[in-house]
Amino acid sequence: SKRVGVLTAGGDSPGLNAAIRGLGKAALGRHGMELIGFRDGVRGLAENRYMELTSASLSGILTIGGTILGTSRDKVHRMVVDGEPKDMIPTIVDVFEKNKLDCLVMLGGGGTAKNALRLSKAGLNVVHLPKTIDKDVAHTDNTFGFSTALEIATDAIDRLHSTAHSHHRVILAEIMGHRAGWLTLGAGLADGADIILLPEIPYTVESIAETIQRRRDRGTNFSVIAVAEGARDVQAHADIAAAEALKASASSPQSKSAAKAHLANVEDTHREHTFRLARGLEAVTGLESRVTILGYVQRGGTPCAEDRLLGTRIGSAAAELIADGEYGIMVASRGEDTAPVPLEDVAGNLALVPLDHSWLQAARDVGTGLGD
């Protein structure tokens, strides 16, 4: 029978336990496999820390948030060990062989897809399952975690409306999503946020202030703004794009590392943009402007039905693909179905909100300001 290892990596995300359970129950039951779970992402894999997963250990976890296996953010080829980055791929290959594994299943987002490809290129049989609240993984309709985070962010903005209209304030709700605007756009639309700011659309304070002023002209003296953590104004976009171009064109290792440091510096100067934006809007509009950062609340707690369903579907489909010997793939969600996608097509390929996407069109149609 096949022996399978599983791990969860990157930020925790609701539905991870549902996917571990879906994979595990199908693997142990229907396919008669053995399953071990590595702790704390690829770090526990490199350190060969694992637990045997039995049907007893998979029982009762479906509704629990986080991950029973623990997680970490590490790169397999540059894992910090004793303060120094170290290539742990050879160590991981040893661990894989020592445990007589036939396959390693990695549950994670974009960073995990890259790690999965690195291990696949080193000769390991790897299957990646797409989880993230950001919904920014390429070639899959959805990622488990997104729907729950969307519900939480929507509920939070609903509640912020109370203070906004009672105090006649501008309230900016900062929402996660890394470099993609899916979560902010989804929650902003579902809430009827007055303005939605996304990483995909550079904003200007003037344009946002105009939207606020138009509302005041109609007698509405409050505004709720859904701001993606990755949203930036026009100037920041231009600065970051220039620094990125410099990095891409650097040829020698020295100029590459200088360009990398410069980019980090530029990105740093544009951090905390939501607070800066609030101060700018207060100065221009004269309305009190306040920031609420939703933070990890968005990733916590029990997964919604949709994420439990998605995790279970993708997990059990993964067991089936492993039984068929299909490796080097991500298990994508396609409508009601799943489909294997080569890791090469997924790794390093961020799925941002396309500018002609129907959600964006709907936002414009209902008169939401997009800051542009």
Ligand code: F6P
């Ligand atoms: O990728 C999920 C996510 O929650 C992003 O939305 C956010 O940018 C990031 O993780 C936060 O990372 P960390 O858990 O390392 O603070």
